[in-house]
Amino acid sequence: MLKLNSVPIGNYVIIDDLLSTGILRERMLALGLTKGTKIEVIRKGPSGDPTVYNIRGAMIALRNEESSLILVNSTKNSRNNLSSVIKTNII
Amino acid sequence: MGLTFQSTKNNSLSDLLRIEKEEDQCIIALAGNPNTGKSTVFNALTGLHQHTGNWPGKTVVNARGIFTHNGKDNILVDLPGTYSLFASSIEEEVARDFICFGNSDAVIVVTDATCLERNLNLVYQIMEITNNVVLCINLIDEAKKKNIIIDASGIENELGIPVVLCAARSGLGIKKLKETVYNVTIGKITPIPKILIYKDYIEKKIKPIQTLIEEKINYINSRWLALRFIDGDIKLIDLLSSNIDNESLKELLKTVSSSISYKDKINIRDDILNDIYKKAEEISCKYVKEDKSKINKDRLIDNYITSRIFGIPLMLLTLAIIFWITIAGANVPSSIIADLLFSIQDKLTLLFNNINAPKWLHGILILGLYRTMAWVISVMLPPMAIFFPLFTILEDLGYLPRVAFNLDHLFKKACAHGKQCLTMCMGFGCNAAGIISCRIIESPRERLIAILTNNLVPCNGRFPTLIAISSIFLVAKGSNNPSFLPALAITVLVVIGILITLLVSYILSKTILKGIPSSFTLELPPYRVPQIGRVLYTSIIDRTIFVIFRAIVVAAPAGAIIWILSNIYIGNLNIIGHVAAFLDPFSKLIGLDGFILMAFILGLPANEIVLPVLLMCYLSTGSLIEFESIESLKKILLDHGWTYLTALNTMLFSLLHWPCATTLLTIKKETGSLKWTALSALIPTSIAIVVCFITTIIFKSLNLG
Numbered sequence: 138m139l140k141l142n143s144v145p146i147g148n149y150v151i152i153d154d155l156l157s158t159g160i161l162r163e164r165m166l167a168l169g170l171t172k173g174t175k176i177e178v179i180r181k182g183p184s185g186d187p188t189v190y191n192i193r194g195a196m197i198a199l200r201n202e203e204s205s206l207i208l209v210n211s212t213k214n215s216r217n218n219l220s221s222v223i224k225t226n227i228i
Numbered sequence: 229m230g231l232t233f234q235s236t237k238n239n240s241l242s243d244l245l246r247i248e249k250e251e252d253q254c255i256i257a258l259a260g261n262p263n264t265g266k267s268t269v270f271n272a273l274t275g276l277h278q279h280t281g282n283w284p285g286k287t288v289v290n291a292r293g294i295f296t297h298n299g300k301d302n303i304l305v306d307l308p309g310t311y312s313l314f315a316s317s318i319e320e321e322v323a324r325d326f327i328c329f330g331n332s333d334a335v336i337v338v339t340d341a342t343c344l345e346r347n348l349n350l351v352y353q354i355m356e357i358t359n360n361v362v363l364c365i366n367l368i369d370e371a372k373k374k375n376i377i378i379d380a381s382g383i384e385n386e387l388g389i390p391v392v393l394c395a396a397r398s399g400l401g402i403k404k405l406k407e408t409v410y411n412v413t414i415g416k417i418t419p420i421p422k423i424l425i426y427k428d429y430i431e432k433k434i435k436p437i438q439t440l441i442e443e444k445i446n447y448i449n450s451r452w453l454a455l456r457f458i459d460g461d462i463k464l465i466d467l468l469s470s471n472i473d474n475e476s477l478k479e480l481l482k483t484v485s486s487s488i489s490y491k492d493k494i495n496i497r498d499d500i501l502n503d504i505y506k507k508a509e510e511i512s513c514k515y516v517k518e519d520k521s522k523i524n525k526d527r528l529i530d531n532y533i534t535s536r537i538f539g540i541p542l543m544l545l546t547l548a549i550i551f552w553i554t555i556a557g558a559n560v561p562s563s564i565i566a567d568l569l570f571s572i573q574d575k576l577t578l579l580f581n582n583i584n585a586p587k588w589l590h591g592i593l594i595l596g597l598y599r600t601m602a603w604v605i606s607v608m609l610p611p612m613a614i615f616f617p618l619f620t621i622l623e624d625l626g627y628l629p630r631v632a633f634n635l636d637h638l639f640k641k642a643c644a645h646g647k648q649c650l651t652m653c654m655g656f657g658c659n660a661a662g663i664i665s666c667r668i669i670e671s672p673r674e675r676l677i678a679i680l681t682n683n684l685v686p687c688n689g690r691f692p693t694l695i696a697i698s699s700i701f702l703v704a705k706g707s708n709n710p711s712f713l714p715a716l717a718i719t720v721l722v723v724i725g726i727l728i729t730l731l732v733s734y735i736l737s738k739t740i741l742k743g744i745p746s747s748f749t750l751e752l753p754p755y756r757v758p759q760i761g762r763v764l765y766t767s768i769i770d771r772t773i774f775v776i777f778r779a780i781v782v783a784a785p786a787g788a789i790i791w792i793l794s795n796i797y798i799g800n801l802n803i804i805g806h807v808a809a810f811l812d813p814f815s816k817l818i819g820l821d822g823f824i825l826m827a828f829i830l831g832l833p834a835n836e837i838v839l840p841v842l843l844m845c846y847l848s849t850g851s852l853i854e855f856e857s858i859e860s861l862k863k864i865l866l867d868h869g870w871t872y873l874t875a876l877n878t879m880l881f882s883l884l885h886w887p888c889a890t891t892l893l894t895i896k897k898e899t900g901s902l903k904w905t906a907l908s909a910l911i912p913t914s915i916a917i918v919v920c921f922i923t924t925i926i927f928k929s930l931n932l933g
Binding site: 155157160161162163164165166167168169171172173174179180181182183184185186187189192193194195196197198199200202203 | 311312314316317342343344345346349494497498501502505506508509526527530531534535536539540633634636637640646670745747748749750751752753754
């Protein structure tokens with residue numbers, strides 16, 4: 138199991154658990170960060186933080202502090218990776 | 229007695245949320261996620277008949293408007309944009325309370341066609357509260373561009389509520405939306421929401437509670453309320469406690485606590501959302517067809533806009549270009565307007581002479597009031613009419629969240645809230661508006677920091693001063709080509725403002741407002757082509773005219789007063805001269821002169837008038853220079869001993885000095901504290917004085933000044 142903030146760019150992962158509590162947990166759930174959700178790590182900000190994730194079709198930026206509270210499993214399933222063929226080059 | 233007491237209590241909550249209406253009017257609530265184009269739908273439905281206000285007792289702004297369909301008036305109430313109704317923020321609370329306890333006849337839920345899955349969560353939550361829900365899937369034009377096809381009738385069957393596809397920007401589907409809402413309110417369409425059945429253990433738990441609620445409370449959906457009892461919405465239970473009698477509440481809570489532990493509550497909330505999202509996924513899978521091979525343009529743009537290397541430089545370049553366009557474009561219209569207004573002044577003077585009006589009357593009305601007004605309009609109107617639309621276009625494009633994203637690491641280091649960058653950007657428009665927008669920051673500590681530092685970025689009232697001074701001093705003499713230098717100078721100034729914002733935020737969070745930054749999530753909405761028509765309308769009518777009007781209202785009387793003061797002599801110096809002489813020694817220390825400082829002080833009601841007031845002061849004391857062109861501005865300033873240091877420090881002082889009166893009043897209102905209001909004036913002012921003092925010393929020691 139990984140923490141979301143340690144997942145490299147371009148990867149797809151599946152949410153396993155949330156460690157957040159209180160309002161932050163509510164906010165995460167409201168954004169659709171529920172167990173089993175597939176999310177894509179899109180890019181990192183100019184200093185490596187925050188990171189943009191594709192969460193159910195929306196681009197959401199999370200700081201390291203928040204993304205480290207999300208436990209994920211990496212997907213080996215190639216079916217999942219078909220969906221996007223765009224390379225998010227980091228320029 | 230008990231009964232009366234109870235009923236008054238009962239009334240309090242619904243009174244608070246009840247929107248006044250006439251007999252045959254309907255009230256329609258407009259709900260939706262942020263960034264779904266909710267306000268565009270609102271405008272498309274109501275046209276321009278709207279007004280804004282605060283929610284009773286809450287610091288959340290709402291807009292209301294009226295639209296008429298088939299002769300029936302509907303009051304449309306814009307609810308704050310929320311992701312959920314579980315009341316984890318004030319906005320969510322307001323939206324939930326209004327849908328629950330307000331007197332709406334129907335709810336329109338606006339969703340984003342390009343992000344339907346996420347949006348369906350809110351739809352399901354609202355469907356649990358009320359039956360009369362209409363789903364408006366907006367932005368189908370954008371979906372089409374992204375090769376997303378939506379099967380509306382499929383979703384309609386799946387949800388049991390009417391679904392309307394809309395592209396509110398072009399008005400597509402708005403008529404059908406009106407018709408559908410009308411049909412729902414008159415009962416021609418009866419939506420029967422197919423609400424979710426949750427996991428067995430949840431359903432088992434809510435059964436007894438639901439039965440109990442049905443007996444006691446008849447105005448809220450019993451299933452929904454039972455769910456909130458078991459997933460532990462404490463705030464809602466508090467709210468209810470004033471609405472049902474104590475005995476019933478006790479009985480309810482007893483039933484709840486006997487079957488549910490705290491740990492359960494968290495699991496239940498998780499499971500409820502899991503189920504909702506599973507269903508949302510299923511629907512979007514079945515009825516939303518997306519061609520994923522199509523290149524996602526947003527991401528390609530983001531590769532540059534939010535890139536590690538280009539992100540911040542691009543941002544600064546954009547800012548500089550906006551200033552450059554403003555400066556270059558404002559020059560000609562400025563002189564045309566000035567020529568026109570001052571030729572009218574000549575005619576008015578002639579008229580006054582012809583009717584033998586007393587000299588003092590001509591002085592006050594023409595030389596004081598009219599001339600200041602003419603200055604304000606000719607110096608301020610053109611830059612504003614160019615700058616505002618450009619800035620609004622950036623807003624509409626979806627650029628501001630990217631700015632927040634790019635700068636977030638800096639704000640994090642300053643221990644400030646991530647959204648402070650957004651409130652700071654609002655401050656570029658108007659600091660008072662920026663301070664109101666600080667409401668989006670929930671943590672009181674970080675909100676205060678954002679409020680206290682908002683004034684450190686120049687607002688629209690100050691930009692014209694900066695633009696005028698930098699173009700006067702940084703354009704080569706005789707050159708007609710607007711150079712890039714003034715634009716660059718203003719950009720640098722803005723960067724200085726941002727750096728000082730960060731520095732002050734940091735110092736505040738380490739001293740009087742100690743704490744660590746709280747969590748936040750930032751959505752980067754898709755890029756959207758701005759609606760030029762609406763941009764022009766809102767930025768010209770709403771902003772430009774409003775700001776210029778405010779400036780005129782303040783400047784005109786100020787002009788009259790200054791004329792009077794400059795024509796009353798004590799000894800052989802007029803009053804203005806005395807005041808300036810009094811302020812002069814201190815002003816000289818910080819590289820200004822007494823008149824400049826006085827102009828800033830007189831400019832307290834509105835920053836816009838600082839430069840016009842200064843010119844009035846100069847003109848009233850020296851030999852009266854007739855205004856010929858914008859060029860003469862430079863002559864006036866140079867004649868009064870302006871150097872590069874004076875120009876620099878006037879700009880720095882303008883950037884950093886105390887907030888205008890409107891902003892101060894807003895701070896007082898928002899913080900409710902005189903102490904913070906005073907600090908919000910003291911902090912920038914002392915920074916302004918220190919910075920100007922330092923530049924003066926540097927200039928003096930290098931013999932540049």
